[in-house]
Amino acid sequence: MKPARFRPLGGAVAVALTAGLFAAPAALADTTGPRVTGTTASPQPRNLSAGTATDACDATTAPGWIGLTSGGPTLRAGVASDTAGSLSAAFSVRDLTTSAAAFDGTVQAYGGTATTTVPGLADGHSYAWNARALQGAETSEASPDCHFKLDLAGPQAAVSSTDFPASGSGQTPLKYAGDTGTFLLTGADPVPAGGEASGIACYRYALNSTTGVGGGCTGAVVPGPNGTGTLTLRVPQWGTNVLTVEAVDNAGNVSQSATYTFYAPSNPNPPQALGDVDADGVPDILLPDAAGNLQIISAAAAAATPTSVVPATAAPDQTSWTGFQLAHRGWRGHAPMDDVLMHEPGSSALYFYNNTDAGAFTQYPGTVRRPVSCKDAAGITMTCPADYARDWSRADQLVALGSLNTQLNPSLLTVENGDLWLFPNPGLNSSLTTARKLTTGGSWTGYDLVAPGRDGAGNLALWARERATGALHAYAIPKLADGTFDFTALAAPAAGVVATGFTVDAYPVLGSSGDGDGDTVPDLWAVTADRHLLTYQGLTNPKDLGVLA
Template identity: 60%
Template sequence: MNHVHHRRLGGVAAIVVAAGLVAVPTTASADTGPMVLGTTAYPQPRISSTGVRTDACDWTATPGWMARTGSDPTLNATVAGDGSGSLSARFEVWDQMTGADSAVFSGVAPAYAGQARINVPGLLDGHSYTWRTWALQGDRTSAPAPDCHFRVDTTSPTVSVASPDFPADGSGGTATKYAGQVGTFVLNAADPAPDGGEASGVACVRYGFDMLGVGGDCTAPGTVRPGADGTLTLQLKVLHWGTNTLNVEVIDDAGNSGRVSYTFYAPSNPNPPKTLGDVDGDGTADILLPDAQGNLQYFGVNAGDTAPSSTIQGNRAPYDGSWAPFQVAHRGWSKSHAPSSDDLFIHKPGDGYLYLYQNVDYGSFTGYMTDAQRSRSCQDDAGATVACPADFASDWSKADQVVAFGPVTDATSPSLLTLEDGNLWLHAGGNFGFGSQKARKLTTTGDWSGYDLIAPGPDASGSLTLWARERADGTLHAYPVPKQANGLFDFSALADPAAGVVASGFTVGAYPTLGSSGDGDGDGAPDLWAVTADRHLVTYSGWSAPKDLGVLR
């Protein structure tokens, strides 16, 4: 047998092509004899960093890598003949690291239904190989198929984790930050080369405080690439006080992986920020808006642009895979849990369910949403329990709008204002998880159906305000709800929705979405924000001096 000289392939950096089966004519004739129709190796060699899988049956292609699989690689050939006898294929493999002309493996395998395959033992870690196939029928041998190439890496990469802010358990170090704060975590990844061979190299890492899934390459979501020296510095918010575990996986270009779990203790903050409207625990009230893909974006109320401080994926929304259809209301939190960040109420207009997310992880939605129970009892203006009206719904399906009004019974407990059949209802004074809050009908005329409700939250004295945009003409109204000396609130300004005009021009066409997250400019008064028809986020001082922060994602 004669063969051409084989060029050493170790360390090549050529053009990558995905070479599946090598195409040749699909039938054989009496004139041509047997032929190879295609070749492929299993597992197909890969380059994890790019997601390419290639047999590199082309001298210009960068060979992929075979990883440790627990079994010998298999070479496959599709062959055809002229029907004059049984078919088989001969396979030969050369080690490019040695440059020797003699094959390190040679074998013949019978073909069944045109498919011949053979296992190749004894391949060496860190070596590069070329292989070639011939079709055999009787005493005839086909022309060889194009040479194919692969490299072997059976050594797992390694990764270590260290943090100056949250030292590892057992290290003797003391945390310098609290749960809810961002800590620095330094990852060091390496892919050791075997003696006399080459390593495929670190391709990427995955990490998370949740358990990591199995498999995947570096094109999967959530993978990041370390620097050339294998170092990656992460800034991660620690979501829970107590013991936390950061799970890290490093993947090399062959697809081998190594994992480490970094366990540390995060103390609770003895003086956590307590800001109504704050979802992510940084002490600043937040604006929550969906992006174009239905993910939920967080913006600090004093943000200078539309780069979100964090993003919650759409698959964490209730059953829709998108946050876009839902109203997300927040201002205040239950005293029954920590940290001191807003609980979130999530509702789709017309839906009987109102979802409650008790915010124990700084708005990261790593926990579970529960049903916020409908108020089971009603009260009158003096706070006395009364029978609910006959048309009072047993679920939340009549709630066309839900806004978090602000605390009305203590300093932090959330209350909800709903618009039902054109009237305003206040739900407050209990735990929404159990439905122990009471409902109070604030209006009786049904005149509020043409208004978009906006709740800017309390002022420094604890008094509340309701804002509303009249959909018909874009007029903005403000209705004071002062806190009285006896601690109760005066809702009399809500009797006439047409009163209290403070601004104009906020038409639905120009500003489909209006809201308020409290005081954004630090002047002590609440401020409006808006999303324009072309998805620009605009903030105001009060309801004037618009500031365009740019286009939302």
């Protein structure tokens, strides 16, 4: 046999071949004959808890785990030669747990890659393997040893809770629908005789899901050293709920689903807060994320992390919430959670979401009819102007102004052809019979509307950002002795400057969800150009909640 000549290379090299990326050996042959250019196992050994994946082709890197696979792990070796002729690879696998040979086999290489599947390896054992390149009578030196461990048994998962006991247990729930409860997640990763188990990496979960739990450990509960995890979860839905939990071990094996059914009783004294969408008694900020999902963020939150996320498929167009104007302040005839109005500028349709599921958006929204009768600013019936549209396509902006009655029904304010129009109770189609034109002359062009809702005395207001200057204006809409409201301040949009510096470039989005901090004064919120969410105390003392998703 002709001896091979070798030259050490400085450091490990990753070589991309047609079959994928290979972990290169620390030293490769400098020869015109056969050589190993890289080795890798599939699936790549990993440790989910550490967030690492490695073939551990050196003497110091901790090996990762390979889970249950069909037929056993697949080993690949890249092989090459500077001389013509077919190439093969000889694989050698050793069981480090028993110090015995586990597999030896030679396979033909195709396209510079030799691949073999290794059957019959033992659960819980540690392995080392390498490969040699063969061409005719020549054989290269062995590649450096790579390492992995095997975990071939899935973990187990179980759920319990004293806040929301399991249905049929005879125990009384301590919390109501809309409350946050604690669920104890327990599990085990069986340890095989004479071997190791990879251990539980996470518990992933889904509440009342029709699509399953979902893959990976992103957003999952990470257990403590004893394998137990604590899930703190808000339960918005009244009645029977189903929590599904799966344990995932460090090798990626997934347990059978643990299904936990429990009952959440209706709160006889639910919290009420105009601006609240998810029934926790605190107003909410509704903003799309970068992927088009809808984030529900508490206006009292300390960070921009949403309390829940509505998928993009629940949007009126079933693709994205981005581009829709969302307005909410008030409800009609159901639990005290804001109904939500949705409109895409230029669209003829105004959508209405009847919020009976604490902001889960499980129902497809209906549409709101446009009134055919009009009133003037004084509330006197008049003939609708010639430029009054029969659909919502001319509504450049819309905000939920606030409730105009004791039933806390929502009302809608729009900008159309530069004027303000008021629509009482827009969520109730049968009562949406009149549109009231509050201004004339088209002077509201160039303003971004913000509706802060009621103050502690029941008065309303409107805020507006002048786009050209960044000035913020405030217009009082006081409640009169007869229960009606005085809208005369809206006739002069240039009046009432209360702050400056809110330029469109610096703050592309301004809004208000009402009183977020509980001091009876409505509060502003803003999104900066770099997508930081700011909340204010009234109109001052901004607090940066961090970057939005």
